[in-house]
Amino acid sequence: MRFFSTLAACGLSCLLAGGVLPPVAHAQEQMAVGASDQDHALLAQVERHLDAISQLKARFHQTAPDGRQSSGTAWIDRTNRRMRFQYDPPSPLLLVANHDQVVFNDSQLDQTTTMPMEKTPLGLLLRPHLQLSGDVTVTGLSHDGNVLNVTVVRTDSPGDGSMTLIFHDSPLRLRGWIIQDAQQETTRVDLLDATTSGVAMPDSLFSTDLPEH
Template sequence: MKFLRPAAACALACLPIGVMHASPAGAQEQMAVGASDQDHALLERVEHHLDAISLLKARFRQTAPDGKQTTGTAWIDRANRRMRFEYDPPSPLLLVANHDQVVFNDSQLDQTTTMPMDKTPLGLLLRPHLQLSGDVTVTGLSRDGNALNITVVRTDSPGDGSLTLLFHDSPLLLRGWIIQDAQQETTRVDLLDIHTGGAMPPDSLFNTDLPEH
Protein backbone atom coordinates (compact mmCIF):
# COMPACT_ATOMS: atom_id res chain seq x y z
CA MET A 1 0.00 0.00 0.00
CA LYS A 2 1.17 3.52 -0.73
CA PHE A 3 -0.37 5.11 2.33
CA LEU A 4 1.08 5.05 5.84
CA ARG A 5 -1.63 3.95 8.23
CA PRO A 6 -1.61 4.09 12.03
CA ALA A 7 -1.32 0.74 13.78
CA ALA A 8 -4.73 1.23 15.41
CA ALA A 9 -6.49 1.00 12.08
CA CYS A 10 -4.20 -1.66 10.64
CA ALA A 11 -5.36 -3.95 13.42
CA LEU A 12 -8.78 -4.05 11.80
CA ALA A 13 -8.29 -3.33 8.15
CA CYS A 14 -4.77 -3.97 7.00
CA LEU A 15 -3.45 -7.18 8.51
CA PRO A 16 -4.01 -10.59 6.93
CA ILE A 17 -6.08 -13.18 8.75
CA GLY A 18 -4.02 -14.94 11.39
CA VAL A 19 -3.20 -15.48 15.12
CA MET A 20 -0.08 -15.62 17.25
CA HIS A 21 2.41 -16.55 14.57
CA ALA A 22 2.68 -18.68 11.50
CA SER A 23 2.20 -22.30 12.48
CA PRO A 24 3.81 -25.16 10.59
CA ALA A 25 1.36 -27.06 8.39
CA GLY A 26 2.22 -30.27 10.19
CA ALA A 27 1.30 -28.78 13.56
CA GLN A 28 -2.06 -27.65 12.19
CA GLU A 29 -2.77 -31.12 10.82
CA GLN A 30 -1.76 -32.76 14.07
CA MET A 31 -4.18 -30.59 16.02
CA ALA A 32 -7.01 -31.21 13.59
CA VAL A 33 -6.49 -34.97 13.81
CA GLY A 34 -5.99 -35.04 17.57
CA ALA A 35 -8.84 -32.69 18.54
CA SER A 36 -11.11 -34.32 21.10
CA ASP A 37 -14.85 -34.78 20.79
CA GLN A 38 -15.15 -32.18 23.53
CA ASP A 39 -13.19 -29.68 21.44
CA HIS A 40 -15.35 -30.36 18.37
CA ALA A 41 -18.47 -29.81 20.46
CA LEU A 42 -17.04 -26.57 21.79
CA LEU A 43 -16.25 -25.29 18.29
CA GLU A 44 -19.79 -26.10 17.17
CA ARG A 45 -21.07 -24.19 20.18
CA VAL A 46 -18.95 -21.20 19.19
CA GLU A 47 -20.24 -21.36 15.60
CA HIS A 48 -23.84 -21.39 16.84
CA HIS A 49 -23.13 -18.46 19.17
CA LEU A 50 -21.69 -16.37 16.35
CA ASP A 51 -24.56 -17.37 14.06
CA ALA A 52 -26.98 -15.98 16.65
CA ILE A 53 -25.31 -12.55 16.56
CA SER A 54 -26.92 -10.64 13.74
CA LEU A 55 -26.47 -7.16 15.20
CA LEU A 56 -24.04 -5.99 17.87
CA LYS A 57 -23.21 -2.57 19.29
CA ALA A 58 -20.42 -2.04 21.80
CA ARG A 59 -17.82 0.29 23.08
CA PHE A 60 -14.31 -0.88 22.20
CA ARG A 61 -10.80 -0.43 23.50
CA GLN A 62 -8.02 -1.07 20.99
CA THR A 63 -4.42 -1.68 22.06
CA ALA A 64 -1.80 -1.20 19.33
CA PRO A 65 1.54 -3.08 19.18
CA ASP A 66 3.25 -0.11 20.83
CA GLY A 67 0.80 -0.24 23.73
CA LYS A 68 -1.12 2.88 22.70
CA GLN A 69 -4.84 2.61 23.40
CA THR A 70 -7.76 4.14 21.54
CA THR A 71 -11.47 3.85 22.25
CA GLY A 72 -14.68 4.26 20.30
CA THR A 73 -18.03 2.76 19.37
CA ALA A 74 -18.49 -0.30 17.14
CA TRP A 75 -21.54 -1.44 15.19
CA ILE A 76 -21.37 -4.96 13.74
CA ASP A 77 -24.18 -6.03 11.43
CA ARG A 78 -23.27 -9.61 10.54
CA ALA A 79 -26.56 -10.31 8.80
CA ASN A 80 -25.71 -7.73 6.15
CA ARG A 81 -21.89 -8.06 6.34
CA ARG A 82 -21.19 -4.52 7.45
CA MET A 83 -19.45 -2.77 10.32
CA ARG A 84 -18.51 0.67 11.58
CA PHE A 85 -15.66 1.48 13.98
CA GLU A 86 -15.99 5.11 15.05
CA TYR A 87 -13.00 6.24 17.10
CA ASP A 88 -13.38 8.77 19.89
CA PRO A 89 -11.81 12.23 19.45
CA PRO A 90 -9.08 13.25 19.17
CA SER A 91 -8.43 10.14 17.05
CA PRO A 92 -8.87 10.98 13.35
CA LEU A 93 -9.73 7.39 12.40
CA LEU A 94 -12.94 5.92 10.97
CA LEU A 95 -13.41 2.43 9.57
CA VAL A 96 -16.50 1.28 7.65
CA ALA A 97 -17.05 -2.15 6.09
CA ASN A 98 -19.86 -2.68 3.59
CA HIS A 99 -20.49 -3.88 0.02
CA ASP A 100 -17.60 -6.41 0.34
CA GLN A 101 -15.15 -3.57 0.97
CA VAL A 102 -13.37 -2.09 3.97
CA VAL A 103 -12.86 1.67 3.86
CA PHE A 104 -10.46 3.33 6.27
CA ASN A 105 -10.31 7.10 6.63
CA ASP A 106 -7.67 9.14 8.44
CA SER A 107 -8.89 12.72 8.45
CA GLN A 108 -5.62 13.98 9.92
CA LEU A 109 -3.58 12.57 7.05
CA ASP A 110 -6.43 13.39 4.66
CA GLN A 111 -6.33 9.84 3.28
CA THR A 112 -8.87 7.15 2.49
CA THR A 113 -7.90 3.53 1.75
CA THR A 114 -10.20 0.83 0.34
CA MET A 115 -9.53 -2.91 0.31
CA PRO A 116 -11.50 -6.14 -0.29
CA MET A 117 -13.30 -7.34 2.83
CA ASP A 118 -12.22 -10.95 2.34
CA LYS A 119 -8.56 -9.90 2.51
CA THR A 120 -8.98 -8.57 6.06
CA PRO A 121 -9.90 -10.07 9.47
CA LEU A 122 -13.29 -8.43 9.05
CA GLY A 123 -14.03 -10.89 6.27
CA LEU A 124 -14.24 -13.66 8.87
CA LEU A 125 -15.96 -11.68 11.59
CA LEU A 126 -18.66 -10.53 9.21
CA ARG A 127 -19.49 -13.90 7.72
CA PRO A 128 -23.18 -14.61 8.46
CA HIS A 129 -22.11 -18.20 9.08
CA LEU A 130 -18.50 -18.66 10.19
CA GLN A 131 -17.44 -22.29 9.88
CA LEU A 132 -14.30 -23.13 11.83
CA SER A 133 -13.24 -25.60 9.13
CA GLY A 134 -12.63 -25.70 5.39
CA ASP A 135 -10.90 -22.48 4.36
CA VAL A 136 -10.43 -21.65 8.06
CA THR A 137 -8.14 -23.78 10.24
CA VAL A 138 -8.23 -23.73 14.03
CA THR A 139 -4.63 -23.70 15.30
CA GLY A 140 -5.23 -22.97 18.98
CA LEU A 141 -7.88 -23.46 21.63
CA SER A 142 -7.31 -22.50 25.24
CA ARG A 143 -9.35 -22.04 28.40
CA ASP A 144 -8.38 -20.04 31.48
CA GLY A 145 -11.11 -19.86 34.07
CA ASN A 146 -14.06 -18.24 32.33
CA ALA A 147 -11.97 -17.13 29.33
CA LEU A 148 -11.99 -19.07 26.06
CA ASN A 149 -9.62 -18.19 23.20
CA ILE A 150 -9.77 -19.70 19.70
CA THR A 151 -7.04 -19.01 17.16
CA VAL A 152 -7.63 -19.39 13.43
CA VAL A 153 -5.69 -18.94 10.19
CA ARG A 154 -6.58 -19.08 6.54
CA THR A 155 -6.07 -22.71 5.55
CA ASP A 156 -4.31 -21.87 2.28
CA SER A 157 -2.02 -19.15 3.71
CA PRO A 158 -1.27 -19.81 7.40
CA GLY A 159 1.99 -17.86 7.24
CA ASP A 160 0.11 -14.59 6.73
CA GLY A 161 -0.76 -14.33 10.42
CA SER A 162 -3.61 -15.24 12.72
CA LEU A 163 -6.81 -14.10 14.42
CA THR A 164 -7.65 -15.08 17.99
CA LEU A 165 -11.30 -14.76 18.97
CA LEU A 166 -11.81 -13.98 22.67
CA PHE A 167 -14.89 -15.24 24.49
CA HIS A 168 -16.36 -15.29 27.96
CA ASP A 169 -17.67 -18.76 28.72
CA SER A 170 -20.72 -19.71 30.77
CA PRO A 171 -22.55 -18.02 29.18
CA LEU A 172 -20.67 -17.82 25.90
CA LEU A 173 -20.07 -14.24 24.74
CA LEU A 174 -17.72 -12.75 22.15
CA ARG A 175 -15.61 -10.13 23.94
CA GLY A 176 -12.98 -9.20 21.36
CA TRP A 177 -10.09 -10.46 19.30
CA ILE A 178 -6.31 -10.37 18.92
CA ILE A 179 -4.53 -10.06 15.60
CA GLN A 180 -0.87 -10.94 15.15
CA ASP A 181 0.94 -10.59 11.85
CA ALA A 182 3.86 -12.57 10.46
CA GLN A 183 6.25 -10.19 12.26
CA GLN A 184 4.49 -11.02 15.56
CA GLU A 185 3.09 -7.48 15.86
CA THR A 186 0.03 -7.89 18.07
CA THR A 187 -3.07 -5.70 18.30
CA ARG A 188 -5.97 -6.36 20.65
CA VAL A 189 -9.59 -5.19 20.47
CA ASP A 190 -11.75 -5.54 23.59
CA LEU A 191 -15.52 -5.12 23.31
CA LEU A 192 -17.19 -3.39 26.26
CA ASP A 193 -20.81 -2.66 27.20
CA ILE A 194 -22.06 -5.09 24.54
CA HIS A 195 -25.64 -4.96 23.26
CA THR A 196 -27.00 -7.46 20.74
CA GLY A 197 -30.19 -7.28 18.70
CA GLY A 198 -32.40 -4.23 18.86
CA ALA A 199 -33.40 -1.81 16.14
CA MET A 200 -31.33 -1.74 12.97
CA PRO A 201 -29.22 1.43 12.74
CA PRO A 202 -29.71 3.66 9.70
CA ASP A 203 -28.02 2.62 6.47
CA SER A 204 -26.16 5.94 6.44
CA LEU A 205 -24.09 4.69 9.36
CA PHE A 206 -22.47 2.16 7.03
CA ASN A 207 -21.94 4.52 4.11
CA THR A 208 -18.58 3.73 2.53
CA ASP A 209 -18.61 6.84 0.33
CA LEU A 210 -15.91 8.55 2.37
CA PRO A 211 -13.75 11.37 1.02
CA GLU A 212 -11.07 10.19 -1.41
CA HIS A 213 -7.75 12.08 -1.43
Protein backbone atom coordinates in the same frame (compact mmCIF):
# COMPACT_ATOMS: atom_id res chain seq x y z
CA MET B 1 -0.32 -2.50 6.67
CA ARG B 2 -0.05 -0.97 10.13
CA PHE B 3 -3.69 0.01 9.86
CA PHE B 4 -4.78 -3.57 9.72
CA SER B 5 -2.99 -4.42 12.87
CA THR B 6 -4.79 -1.55 14.40
CA LEU B 7 -8.00 -2.98 13.34
CA ALA B 8 -6.71 -6.24 12.79
CA ALA B 9 -7.28 -6.24 16.13
CA CYS B 10 -10.23 -4.69 16.49
CA GLY B 11 -8.76 -7.36 18.32
CA LEU B 12 -7.22 -8.27 21.64
CA SER B 13 -3.70 -8.71 22.75
CA CYS B 14 -2.30 -10.70 25.57
CA LEU B 15 -4.61 -9.86 28.43
CA LEU B 16 -8.32 -10.29 28.84
CA ALA B 17 -10.21 -9.72 32.05
CA GLY B 18 -9.47 -12.73 34.09
CA GLY B 19 -7.06 -14.53 31.77
CA VAL B 20 -3.87 -14.39 29.75
CA LEU B 21 -3.80 -15.41 26.12
CA PRO B 22 -1.23 -18.03 25.16
CA PRO B 23 1.43 -17.08 22.60
CA VAL B 24 0.29 -17.87 19.06
CA ALA B 25 3.07 -20.41 18.57
CA HIS B 26 1.96 -22.31 21.67
CA ALA B 27 -1.64 -22.27 20.47
CA GLN B 28 -0.58 -23.72 17.13
CA GLU B 29 1.32 -26.49 18.92
CA GLN B 30 -1.82 -27.30 20.87
CA MET B 31 -3.78 -27.89 17.68
CA ALA B 32 -0.99 -29.61 15.77
CA VAL B 33 -1.67 -32.86 17.63
CA GLY B 34 -5.37 -32.79 16.77
CA ALA B 35 -8.47 -31.61 18.61
CA SER B 36 -10.22 -33.77 21.17
CA ASP B 37 -13.93 -34.50 21.23
CA GLN B 38 -14.23 -31.83 23.90
CA ASP B 39 -12.47 -29.32 21.62
CA HIS B 40 -14.85 -30.13 18.76
CA ALA B 41 -17.79 -29.64 21.11
CA LEU B 42 -16.43 -26.22 22.13
CA LEU B 43 -15.98 -25.18 18.50
CA ALA B 44 -19.54 -26.26 17.69
CA GLN B 45 -20.73 -24.15 20.63
CA VAL B 46 -18.76 -21.17 19.30
CA GLU B 47 -20.33 -21.57 15.85
CA ARG B 48 -23.83 -21.61 17.37
CA HIS B 49 -23.09 -18.56 19.50
CA LEU B 50 -21.79 -16.55 16.54
CA ASP B 51 -24.76 -17.65 14.42
CA ALA B 52 -27.02 -16.10 17.05
CA ILE B 53 -25.29 -12.72 16.68
CA SER B 54 -26.76 -10.97 13.68
CA GLN B 55 -26.16 -7.43 14.95
CA LEU B 56 -24.01 -6.04 17.74
CA LYS B 57 -23.33 -2.59 19.13
CA ALA B 58 -20.68 -2.02 21.77
CA ARG B 59 -18.16 0.37 23.18
CA PHE B 60 -14.63 -0.75 22.44
CA HIS B 61 -11.19 -0.23 23.90
CA GLN B 62 -8.29 -0.77 21.53
CA THR B 63 -4.55 -1.18 22.04
CA ALA B 64 -2.49 -0.68 18.87
CA PRO B 65 0.79 -2.52 18.11
CA ASP B 66 2.80 0.44 19.40
CA GLY B 67 0.87 0.47 22.67
CA ARG B 68 -1.30 3.46 21.89
CA GLN B 69 -4.81 3.16 23.26
CA SER B 70 -8.08 4.47 21.94
CA SER B 71 -11.79 3.91 22.39
CA GLY B 72 -15.02 4.36 20.50
CA THR B 73 -18.28 2.77 19.40
CA ALA B 74 -18.59 -0.30 17.19
CA TRP B 75 -21.53 -1.39 15.07
CA ILE B 76 -21.37 -4.89 13.58
CA ASP B 77 -24.02 -6.13 11.16
CA ARG B 78 -23.12 -9.73 10.32
CA THR B 79 -26.32 -10.33 8.36
CA ASN B 80 -25.21 -7.82 5.73
CA ARG B 81 -21.43 -8.20 6.28
CA ARG B 82 -20.71 -4.68 7.37
CA MET B 83 -19.09 -2.90 10.30
CA ARG B 84 -18.27 0.57 11.57
CA PHE B 85 -15.65 1.53 14.15
CA GLN B 86 -16.15 5.16 15.15
CA TYR B 87 -13.23 6.35 17.28
CA ASP B 88 -13.81 8.93 19.99
CA PRO B 89 -12.32 12.41 19.56
CA PRO B 90 -9.59 13.52 19.36
CA SER B 91 -8.76 10.39 17.34
CA PRO B 92 -9.02 11.10 13.60
CA LEU B 93 -9.70 7.44 12.72
CA LEU B 94 -12.77 5.80 11.19
CA LEU B 95 -13.13 2.29 9.85
CA VAL B 96 -16.04 1.09 7.73
CA ALA B 97 -16.44 -2.39 6.22
CA ASN B 98 -19.10 -2.86 3.56
CA HIS B 99 -19.51 -3.99 -0.05
CA ASP B 100 -16.75 -6.59 0.39
CA GLN B 101 -14.16 -3.96 1.23
CA VAL B 102 -12.65 -2.39 4.33
CA VAL B 103 -12.16 1.38 4.23
CA PHE B 104 -9.95 3.13 6.78
CA ASN B 105 -9.88 6.91 7.00
CA ASP B 106 -7.42 9.11 8.88
CA SER B 107 -8.81 12.64 8.68
CA GLN B 108 -5.70 14.11 10.28
CA LEU B 109 -3.50 12.76 7.48
CA ASP B 110 -6.29 13.32 4.95
CA GLN B 111 -5.76 9.73 3.83
CA THR B 112 -8.11 6.85 3.00
CA THR B 113 -6.99 3.23 2.57
CA THR B 114 -9.18 0.55 0.97
CA MET B 115 -8.59 -3.19 1.07
CA PRO B 116 -10.65 -6.23 -0.03
CA MET B 117 -12.51 -7.71 2.93
CA GLU B 118 -11.43 -11.21 1.95
CA LYS B 119 -7.78 -10.17 2.27
CA THR B 120 -8.12 -9.44 5.97
CA PRO B 121 -8.92 -11.70 8.93
CA LEU B 122 -11.56 -9.13 9.82
CA GLY B 123 -13.69 -10.43 6.95
CA LEU B 124 -14.10 -13.76 8.73
CA LEU B 125 -15.87 -12.12 11.66
CA LEU B 126 -18.41 -10.56 9.28
CA ARG B 127 -19.49 -13.85 7.75
CA PRO B 128 -23.16 -14.47 8.63
CA HIS B 129 -22.13 -18.06 9.36
CA LEU B 130 -18.52 -18.55 10.36
CA GLN B 131 -17.85 -22.26 9.88
CA LEU B 132 -14.70 -23.33 11.71
CA SER B 133 -13.66 -25.81 9.04
CA GLY B 134 -13.16 -25.99 5.28
CA ASP B 135 -11.75 -22.67 4.09
CA VAL B 136 -11.17 -21.69 7.74
CA THR B 137 -8.55 -23.51 9.81
CA VAL B 138 -8.45 -23.42 13.61
CA THR B 139 -4.78 -23.02 14.58
CA GLY B 140 -5.24 -22.40 18.30
CA LEU B 141 -7.72 -23.29 21.01
CA SER B 142 -7.35 -22.66 24.73
CA HIS B 143 -9.83 -22.73 27.58
CA ASP B 144 -8.45 -21.17 30.73
CA GLY B 145 -10.86 -20.57 33.57
CA ASN B 146 -13.70 -18.45 32.20
CA VAL B 147 -11.85 -17.38 29.04
CA LEU B 148 -12.03 -19.27 25.74
CA ASN B 149 -9.69 -18.29 22.89
CA VAL B 150 -10.10 -19.56 19.33
CA THR B 151 -7.48 -18.63 16.70
CA VAL B 152 -8.35 -19.00 13.02
CA VAL B 153 -6.74 -18.35 9.63
CA ARG B 154 -7.91 -18.64 6.05
CA THR B 155 -6.94 -22.13 4.97
CA ASP B 156 -5.59 -21.09 1.56
CA SER B 157 -3.84 -17.89 2.71
CA PRO B 158 -2.66 -18.17 6.32
CA GLY B 159 -0.02 -15.53 5.63
CA ASP B 160 -2.75 -12.87 5.46
CA GLY B 161 -2.91 -13.00 9.25
CA SER B 162 -4.82 -14.66 12.06
CA MET B 163 -7.78 -13.74 14.22
CA THR B 164 -8.18 -14.88 17.80
CA LEU B 165 -11.77 -14.66 18.99
CA ILE B 166 -12.09 -14.10 22.73
CA PHE B 167 -15.10 -15.37 24.64
CA HIS B 168 -16.24 -15.22 28.21
CA ASP B 169 -17.51 -18.62 29.30
CA SER B 170 -20.60 -19.50 31.35
CA PRO B 171 -22.50 -18.30 29.45
CA LEU B 172 -20.53 -18.04 26.23
CA ARG B 173 -20.21 -14.40 25.19
CA LEU B 174 -18.00 -12.68 22.60
CA ARG B 175 -15.63 -10.28 24.36
CA GLY B 176 -13.40 -9.17 21.50
CA TRP B 177 -10.64 -10.44 19.28
CA ILE B 178 -6.94 -10.24 18.46
CA ILE B 179 -5.78 -9.90 14.91
CA GLN B 180 -2.20 -10.58 13.95
CA ASP B 181 -1.45 -9.13 10.53
CA ALA B 182 0.93 -10.30 7.82
CA GLN B 183 3.74 -8.33 9.50
CA GLN B 184 3.20 -10.25 12.77
CA GLU B 185 1.87 -7.18 14.55
CA THR B 186 -1.15 -7.47 16.80
CA THR B 187 -3.89 -5.13 17.94
CA ARG B 188 -6.21 -5.73 20.85
CA VAL B 189 -9.84 -4.70 21.11
CA ASP B 190 -12.12 -5.28 24.09
CA LEU B 191 -15.87 -5.06 23.55
CA LEU B 192 -17.74 -3.40 26.42
CA ASP B 193 -21.46 -3.10 27.17
CA ALA B 194 -22.36 -5.10 24.06
CA THR B 195 -25.98 -5.17 22.87
CA THR B 196 -27.21 -7.75 20.35
CA SER B 197 -30.91 -6.95 20.09
CA GLY B 198 -32.95 -3.91 19.24
CA VAL B 199 -29.99 -2.14 17.64
CA ALA B 200 -30.78 0.56 15.07
CA MET B 201 -28.35 0.33 12.16
CA PRO B 202 -29.25 2.74 9.35
CA ASP B 203 -27.47 2.23 6.03
CA SER B 204 -25.79 5.62 6.44
CA LEU B 205 -23.62 4.17 9.21
CA PHE B 206 -21.90 1.90 6.73
CA SER B 207 -21.34 4.29 3.85
CA THR B 208 -17.92 3.73 2.27
CA ASP B 209 -18.18 6.96 0.29
CA LEU B 210 -15.09 8.42 1.92
CA PRO B 211 -12.57 10.69 0.19
CA GLU B 212 -9.86 8.82 -1.74
CA HIS B 213 -6.34 10.27 -1.91
